[in-house]
Amino acid sequence: MQPVLINGQWRDANAAGSFQATNPSTGEALPDEYPVSTWDDCDEALSAAAGAARELAALPASRIADFLEKYAELIEANKDQLVEMAHAETGLPKSPRLADGELPRTTGQLRQAAAACRSGSWQLATIDTGAGIRSHYAALGPVAVFGPNNFPFAFGSVSGGDFAAAIAAGNPVIGKANSSHPGVTRLFAEAALEAARATGLPLATVQLIYRTSHADGERLVADPRLGATGYTGSRGAGLKLKAAADAAGKPIYLELSSVNPVVLLPQAVAQRGELLADEFTGSCLMGAGQFCTNPGLVILCDDEPGRALVNTVAAKFSAAPTGTLLSRGVAASLHQGLQTLVDAGARVATGHQPGDEPRITYANTLLTITGDQFLSDPETFQTEAFGNGSLFVLAKDAEQMGEVLEHLEGNLTGCIYSADDGSDDDAYDALAPRLRRKVGRLLNDKMPTGVAVSAAMNHGGPYPATGHPGFTAVGIPASLLRFAALHCYDNVRPQRLPASLADKNPGDMWRLVDGQWSQGDVA
């Protein structure tokens, strides 16, 4: 049985049970056993994290930046082992996906977080010299991170975006491994502990538990010692954690389900239907569709070019190989989601059946409905089918497309494709404001699956895509603000101010001084 990492020690868990991961490429259980921790482990981790938070608050930010950079180096040094383990646990291709895509993205994120931490500009330091009041965002306390199954590196609970943001904001992290890839998470935690040792951070800065009961998970996110939680995963589990955290007044940042509506305006389809079919197919089937931003709902006109596009996509879907799914659970819930849509009246254009074992797969699936059908039961027709499937809504006209948009829930992304010659512009102008309100990121002429780590990114959106429409899970420095509290200093003596609020700028930090953003000292 693998040990847990608590307070700088790899030690036996207080285990209530155990589990093994499955290799989705073979369908077989992997050899390592991982413990299901009892509350005792959570309790010790929380106390250790609270101590680490106090220690971190007294350290200069550069020390935390050193840690993040050292950690990125160690990940790169350990690349082969990480890629092997991740491939075994998730079935994701070693190359380019894991080795050349997700791993560099992960170390890049950690280094961007280090740079943000070192500069301190993320803190939005605000100085009012006349009133003698100064404020900035500062560490909130220990952060629990629940990582998803689909990005073992870049969203991993002790390696991914939430981790990087929480640490860079000055908080220790208690990672809850995703049960699909405990081994990868263990390798990361080993490297993180080594990095903490090497850079002299409190050893409880990074801790790892593999799994708990649901009840203990809910207790963890509500614990008084915790600062906040970052969760990426299914809506059902996420909303239970949210209810527990909300009742205790603890911030929780959720990234839940999203169908990521794509609107294809009629002249765009008429002019470049083949190209759109290619783009859509690539985006929807990439990684077997297991992306938070997978285009799961496409809205287009029920005209000749629209119907032709459906046929083209259906042909491409049947011809394309099926990717390996992350787990039997993913395959089952994909089937269940699609079945819900079919039961409600969706037509199967292609697919809708499980693949043959042992490799875990599902047929690339395209379903279609009419706009009238969608409007008759918008809730059901927004059921997420996470994986390589999508639902096309064939609307009567642009007006009905607008009605469909009015009935959308909150989503991470929304795309509109329009003709280059302006012939779709009236429709765009009518539809874009309606889609804008429903999504975090609005795209033109581009599929949503690429989520750039950009300062301007919003990987977030209105509920139920996330728990709060004002925050992003990707994009540095904005993602750090989730794990920070606004700290104001009123009439505090100069020598007692934190460095970022002192008259002298501690480096090249951007600060809002009397209404002007500046990298200089306070005059």
Added chain:
Amino acid sequence: MQPVLINGQWRDANAAGSFQATNPSTGEALPDEYPVSTWDDCDEALSAAAGAARELAALPASRIADFLEKYAELIEANKDQLVEMAHAETGLPKSPRLADGELPRTTGQLRQAAAACRSGSWQLATIDTGAGIRSHYAALGPVAVFGPNNFPFAFGSVSGGDFAAAIAAGNPVIGKANSSHPGVTRLFAEAALEAARATGLPLATVQLIYRTSHADGERLVADPRLGATGYTGSRGAGLKLKAAADAAGKPIYLELSSVNPVVLLPQAVAQRGELLADEFTGSCLMGAGQFCTNPGLVILCDDEPGRALVNTVAAKFSAAPTGTLLSRGVAASLHQGLQTLVDAGARVATGHQPGDEPRITYANTLLTITGDQFLSDPETFQTEAFGNGSLFVLAKDAEQMGEVLEHLEGNLTGCIYSADDGSDDDAYDALAPRLRRKVGRLLNDKMPTGVAVSAAMNHGGPYPATGHPGFTAVGIPASLLRFAALHCYDNVRPQRLPASLADKNPGDMWRLVDGQWSQGDVA
């Protein structure tokens, strides 16, 4: 029966009952009758607000700024009537408090909000030219504002800080009047409607309902048509609204109770005890103590100067006149709060009895306990007694003061007074980090009751003082971010970007362009 303001019309409410306000100076009911609305009124207001939100989104920000400025003018023109009505409904002194303090603060806030709206810098526009991604904060949708009893102007539901922030961020407001001052709220709504007419804003930009059932209030904050809620008031009612909003995934910003701990370090007390007694007495009794930031818990050493300070304050409290309380409800809950403390063992140094009718008052009350007592039941000894009372904790030494701080709940403010000659500095260094984690605003040598409308202000803090530690209810532009969503534009065609994200800077807006804050155009 007074009409409600819905969709630009003053019309009869769908009333389930009625209520009257009381004049606290005479104890008598005021003549006007106000309706308790049924859900029908809320429903109509929500639909009208949703329409107004769509219209506002299409208007330039300068139009909203014009409205706020016109509204401020109309308030000033109507000053005498507002002051008369507020004095009758709240008992607050006409001058300087209402006419010379709160009213100018209110119009000043509206004008600051107008300036923030006009400049747009509050939106934190972020442009990544390389990735083609741009984002900013933008209007969230209709905002319900529940105003408190204690600031009929500056925190009023259609005139105060939440209102100004919500409107400046581009959202219509549905005001729920505080039942203590419905007449003042009506006068404000009349002026707001006139300002909307004069500046051509949608007439449903400002709507007013006086009261609803608790169930309808909970339904309102959870309604899909609503963007968010701002609430200032009691913890009990606030947490019920929070539970309803949380369950629906709707943001709600709460400002609840706070005891605002003040630490008086021993050498400061020894050196300037008389001065501290004066400062504290002024802060605690101002406005009969009816401030969110009233110093309700003072922690000092049980030494000779500390005990002398208690006696001095007790003498000042008994000698000072008693202010008029806002309502019989406030007097009853003040008595109940103090009684809870006394029942738990607090000693009455002075006060602790209701005043004689007809004017609604309560004796200025000072209670004391030891540090040991506090630590034996920290939860009970943090019971808020809203009004002209305070609890002094006489701790053994600085170490016990630290233990007391460790047991504090979240608060809006925390103060530390220390000696000028450095003789308290060791104690300060040990205590300040512990207090810092528990409060939104940390003060030195200054009482917490002044809340400057400063860009650097944080009138917020950890739960249960508020619902989220990252937001402030006072301070422009930061307070606007509560009522905004993060909107990202990815690959959106240049002519379709909102003005604030176009290459050309629409004015002198600060924008973060490729990591540099700038007021210029994108190169």
